[in-house]
Amino acid sequence: MKTSFLHAAILIAAFASPTLAQVFGPKELSEQSKQCIACHKEHSPALYQQWGQSKHFRGNIGCFECHTANVGEPDAYTHYGQTIAILVTPKDCARCHSHEVEEFSASRHSKAARILGSLDNVLAEVVEGNHGMKSAAHPQGVSASAVNGCWQCHGAEVKVLPEGKIDPTTWPNSGIGRINPDGSEGSCMACHARHSFSAAQARYPDTCGKCHLGPDHPQKEIYEESKHGANFFANVNHMNLDNAKWIVGEDYFNAPTCATCHMSATRKQPVTHDVGMRISWNNRPELSIRPEVADAKMGLPGGKVPWQTRRANMTDVCINCHDAQWVGNFYIQYDSLIELYNTKFGQPGKDLYALAKPLLSPVQFSNQLDWTWYEIWHHEGRRARHGASMMAPDYTHWHGMYEVSKKFYSEYIPELGALVDKFRIDQDPTKVKAAEALKLKLDEVLGTENHKWFVGKMDPEEAARRQKAIDEFKERYEKKKE
């Protein structure tokens, strides 16, 4: 984390050879890095080779240039006469890559560790976990489920021990929102893995899939199902992934990766490390909201970037392969799915849960209903919304809306009904009142156009119309057969 040395080196290099062919960085590898390599070439050969494959090698940026530290920094220690740190943080990377770090620091990615104080942490720390993992930095213990689970994607708050060692509860950790000893947030290595720092690697969808997969945010699986994914994997050798300039429509054209749509350059937009700038819905919460609303809550600059701007940014990507009507129609389809989820399941589900609260144990996740509602919005509801956002119909429907509606009608509604039945005759009048309020809302919800089919009250007209459509459809085919 020493800034002076490298800046000086680069300036010297720049002044010493002012030709156009000048390599960025020092003219040759530093003596310190040569010393590191003398041993590590033998002891960590794959690591050495990865570096040898990187642009850093070609730019004479060696071990020391990144791992250097000032005496007195929390994680600095002396290693064969050199003061270094194990952790290389965004602050370190910013010495050369300040623009990228700045963009990243404005993104939600960089704040991913804030989840540590949220609901998910109750799950990992209390419900799943205990205080069993004790360490110097955490003498009262932390949950091994948080350490091995949440923190590996969201990032740990890294704790340094004497002599530059790092507390084992907090590292190895390359979570994208890691809170570093120098106060910086994030870990560039979350995506630019290991010592080759390959752009091709970062552009490869599996890199994002390290965290964006699974029951609650299966973006990787969704991409793989989508035509985008199918085309990518069938054409991976034509994707020109390791080209420095990687502009869609110029350098490749067979398929987009995650990076293409969310980060990489188009003919009109530069690369961005703020991944939210082309996203027009935030599908994380119980109800989908606009990204500027979510960003404002976190005090991010994105709070001032309306979704329309972001959608225009994304459209500028889409347009390379699809015509404007296609893109516009796609967004109408996607928006309509969000609207359906929000109005039919999200809002009523949330309202009913709020009314059920007084009838539940205040200890979250000790009630069956807590799990039921949580999975409707957090797992299945997200799958449906994410599926629609990237055109993976199986995730929209079978893994998504099918599961949402199954759980809503066959678990959530009956569980709410059972609560009403139980507490309507309770001795505590506040419970009785709460049960009545819940009952009222339940009846209201089940009486709406959205839900009345469930209680056998579909409009006769609607039922007739459905029957007619089915009959007409059949007849059309019968005719064809003849």
Place this chain on the structure above:
Amino acid sequence: MKTSFLHAAILIAAFASPTLAQVFGPKELSEQSKQCIACHKEHSPALYQQWGQSKHFRGNIGCFECHTANVGEPDAYTHYGQTIAILVTPKDCARCHSHEVEEFSASRHSKAARILGSLDNVLAEVVEGNHGMKSAAHPQGVSASAVNGCWQCHGAEVKVLPEGKIDPTTWPNSGIGRINPDGSEGSCMACHARHSFSAAQARYPDTCGKCHLGPDHPQKEIYEESKHGANFFANVNHMNLDNAKWIVGEDYFNAPTCATCHMSATRKQPVTHDVGMRISWNNRPELSIRPEVADAKMGLPGGKVPWQTRRANMTDVCINCHDAQWVGNFYIQYDSLIELYNTKFGQPGKDLYALAKPLLSPVQFSNQLDWTWYEIWHHEGRRARHGASMMAPDYTHWHGMYEVSKKFYSEYIPELGALVDKFRIDQDPTKVKAAEALKLKLDEVLGTENHKWFVGKMDPEEAARRQKAIDEFKERYEKKKE
């Protein structure tokens, strides 16, 4: 959708240069296509490049040759002085590829949109959905869950608006059974994605995986587990996927893709675009049936192609890598799994459901039992059967028969029992009678060889035989240890 122009062009080309080296198609790119390109090269560069990679480019088949339309056609519109249509339908493709379209049109693939009038649509339209997505073509509204879900694989009924625009509820859509404004069924682009129309892409398993995946028909996941899939991915660079002639055993030999077994050429069979012609079970319904029975129901020519012919077709593929005894034995194994599922779970499950019907609300999916039975056959039962068809033991067993039996014994049977208990004492004598009939059948099922273990009535002989086998097995190993 104009036929005259292109036919003329091809004929002229054919007559004008009758040499053997004659390229199929026009001698040079049409003036109209040149005009399209002048703009689209700039506005849709990736699309232009995809075309530049295609055989169409080499054959001088440009934008206009496929997108041309006649004035008066429903989706024709004037675009910079040319009459064109956005949608290119099988009818359009058939101008050059009539043989392929003919085969495809005889297949179940081309009829995939017929599901619109079926059970699955109740799920997406009523249970999951509502009428919230209103449009010019659907002023009464359609379900966003159908639009973003079902229709994306099965195909939408495309509705054209004035001036050639397409209603956003019905497009973007490349569902394989799409119902086009010109009356044709299907979308060649479902598999021959985007403008490169690459054969390699269509032969790549992920192309089929766009639709054939997920809880109810995980063929993609099954293939990936199977040795076929493992061998393919490990040898993808030896698969010669972009060879024009792609005959198994001649042009490649490391592994088959979906296309190899179901569509592509062998030394004895030509390519076919009717994917059912090598399949000897239809595993879609509650009980597996023979494909000719399923085809006959839809009035397809396949109704006259018995499963034995289809199995012989498939065997002709298998035989390139496996010997005849291997293939014969495999089919005995596969058939036995179908038989097990059909007789132990499929038929009794179906019979019990029919008897439970009078005790249920007539509104489908408003009863817990509806979901339970549906998932047994539609999700888990299919996974087991598909898993066995392609030798993916984890899908046959853990994702398949294990889940079938778990749900059958721990949910379905108890739910049926509860129905009996509830309605045996009902005031309505018809309900009592129905409950007694259900009880009788339930007892009968649980008394069969297949199920009596569950009620603790395994034959003592059988129990003893099982114990003896276990003991012998253990003893054999104990001996070896010494």
Place this chain on the structure above:
Amino acid sequence: MKTSFLHAAILIAAFASPTLAQVFGPKELSEQSKQCIACHKEHSPALYQQWGQSKHFRGNIGCFECHTANVGEPDAYTHYGQTIAILVTPKDCARCHSHEVEEFSASRHSKAARILGSLDNVLAEVVEGNHGMKSAAHPQGVSASAVNGCWQCHGAEVKVLPEGKIDPTTWPNSGIGRINPDGSEGSCMACHARHSFSAAQARYPDTCGKCHLGPDHPQKEIYEESKHGANFFANVNHMNLDNAKWIVGEDYFNAPTCATCHMSATRKQPVTHDVGMRISWNNRPELSIRPEVADAKMGLPGGKVPWQTRRANMTDVCINCHDAQWVGNFYIQYDSLIELYNTKFGQPGKDLYALAKPLLSPVQFSNQLDWTWYEIWHHEGRRARHGASMMAPDYTHWHGMYEVSKKFYSEYIPELGALVDKFRIDQDPTKVKAAEALKLKLDEVLGTENHKWFVGKMDPEEAARRQKAIDEFKERYEKKKE
């Protein structure tokens, strides 16, 4: 299975040309193999080509060299004048590859068919299956679910019919623990698929994924999520997978495959075909145990190889890319997750199940509780433990500990409570006593530090500390926003 012929051939070859350039194996293809090829080249062209791609081809090892058999051997038969067997067993392979077969035979892999006498077989044979698949070798019938499911990974006990035919219940089968007619255990083809016997193929992760995937041991999915997997797929063309010498850090360095860590050579360790020698936890049982304990139970030589040795072996792999502190800390994290699972869920869950047994039907899987506990440890608990072992946080947490805790608190505990309630008032005093014992244990478990949150008894101090941590965390961020 004839040993004399080939040994002779090799010896002759060796003596005849004692130069250093001598190819291992016969000097030219045997007359017998030439005869085989004359037909099979035509009848099984892909099989012939696979062989043509193999090292066997280059070493003049043809069909006959491996398929040769002695008259009188159980599966020998005469085929166009030659005595051969279809099955090539480890005993056959050992004629040239004795070292590999020896290592393999000491491994748990080779004993995989022993599961046939275990719990899982009850599932496949009784619960899922029946005796419907009758054959010459199994006239009383076997379960198609075992044949198509379990046996395909674990291995069948191969039964030979007259004239060298193999009973269709037992083959096709390449399960890794296959019990062969010659008494040998295993199938080399489980990993070295088909006739190319490619090392690259065996090193490819999907090869292991044939069996190591799915709800109960998703190692394939875990690898794909991990950075190891992401780096592999993004760098597959740099992996040098078909190099004979394949030493990590020398021949490749971008990522490890399953083989790299568990089997392949490092600079200090040779390749091993005993896959357990670098594994320091056996995560298969209800509670994780040390591998030497598990090996001792099976009478394997591994019973004498302590986990510390195995961990040192693995560390020797890790160290090529990671420094020693990183590796040490990783193991602290991994061990802590095992400890958490074992103490919070594994041991109490097991104890409670044992106490519930007297209150259950003795017929396993006829009680709901059987399924519930089984999935907690066998499916979800394993996923969590395997996920942590390979750093796939989504499997550790969402697919693992989240599901473990959800099922434990929302199903297992309530089901146990219901058992207590039901049998406390039973007429049978032994049942009452058992119910009371279960109740006592249940109260004890729910009163521990691990579980008391569930009954609303979190320490006030702990609750306050949690609240304080959350507040501090929020405040820190609020400050930053200003």
